[in-house]
Amino acid sequence: MSAEPKVSIHPSQTSLAAAVAARLITRLVDVQSDRGTATVVLTGGSMGTAALEAVAESPAHSAVDWANVHFWWGDERFLGTNDPDRNAVQARGALLDHITVDPDKVHEFGSKDEFPDENAAALDYAEQLAAAARAELDIDADAVQPDPRLPRFDVLLLGVGPDAHIASLFPEMAGIRTKGTTTVGVADAPKPPPQRVSLTLETINTAQEVWLSVSGSDKAGAVGLALAGAGHVQVPAAGARGVRKTLWLIDQDAAQKLPGRLIDQDDESGD
Numbered sequence: 001m002s003a004e005p006k007v008s009i010h011p012s013q014t015s016l017a018a019a020v021a022a023r024l025i026t027r028l029v030d031v032q033s034d035r036g037t038a039t040v041v042l043t044g045g046s047m048g049t050a051a052l053e054a055v056a057e058s059p060a061h062s063a064v065d066w067a068n069v070h071f072w073w074g075d076e077r078f079l080g081t082n083d084p085d086r087n088a089v090q091a092r093g094a095l096l097d098h099i100t101v102d103p104d105k106v107h108e109f110g111s112k113d114e115f116p117d118e119n120a121a122a123l124d125y126a127e128q129l130a131a132a133a134r135a136e137l138d139i140d141a142d143a144v145q146p147d148p149r150l151p152r153f154d155v156l157l158l159g160v161g162p163d164a165h166i167a168s169l170f171p172e173m174a175g176i177r178t179k180g181t182t183t184v185g186v187a188d189a190p191k192p193p194p195q196r197v198s199l200t201l202e203t204i205n206t207a208q209e210v211w212l213s214v215s216g217s218d219k220a221g222a223v224g225l226a227l228a229g230a231g232h233v234q235v236p237a238a239g240a241r242g243v244r245k246t247l248w249l250i251d252q253d254a255a256q257k258l259p260g261r262l263i264d265q266d267d268e269s270g271d
């Protein structure tokens, strides 16, 4: 089962980041009131980082019990552990260093200091995910998991590149075609650095909610094609779907080539 995309358009990148932050805080509070623990999958890129900065700046963020949030990443740049270009390092600077987290619930991809190559780091992340899935079943034997190798993801955040890549799954390349594994190593990404690790599209699509946050006119073509129903191998963003919600949060510049039928679909309810 997967949810048809809905679109919410915002006037500027700043208001978009604030809207993503407000929705994320609300969603995490709701999930925690139902289940105690919530799980979010973070993304790299300028929009993903801006959204986390907006969470840190929002006075409402104190409503979330951050020590009971699991943090995973949709992808990582295969670099040294403290390299400033690592998505995890940027997320720490934008948000995680400013809140009280449980280090055991912060699940970063392995780095170049720890693993010989991106495939070994991808395999390790798949093992971390599978261990978390088993731990979930130990706590609640009736937990419904879309894939027994994966924990439940409540919200999975994605940025989108001008070429319509998501996470580190690039058009026409092996990563976006990968099936049967939960993670994948990427050796020759067109966006630097070339070595990366990523969740696969099948893994992304197990999330309860997938939110794609996109800003800028250079992304308008990618957004337009993805929402017009292009194939995911050519337009990876077209394939990202949440089980209960697929939400495109975009600014006006990124909305320039949106198919007309989607323009008035703004879903401000937050659920």
Ligand SMILES: O=C(O)[C@H](O)[C@@H](O)[C@H](O)[C@H](O)COP(=O)(O)O
Binding pocket: 043, 044, 045, 046, 047, 048, 075, 076, 077, 087, 158, 159, 160, 161, 162, 165, 166, 167, 168, 191
């Ligand atoms: O590691 C990364 O680079 C990403 O996770 C990548 O998928 C990113 O989200 C998009 O490229 C959008 O990035 P921008 O928001 O910076 O355009």
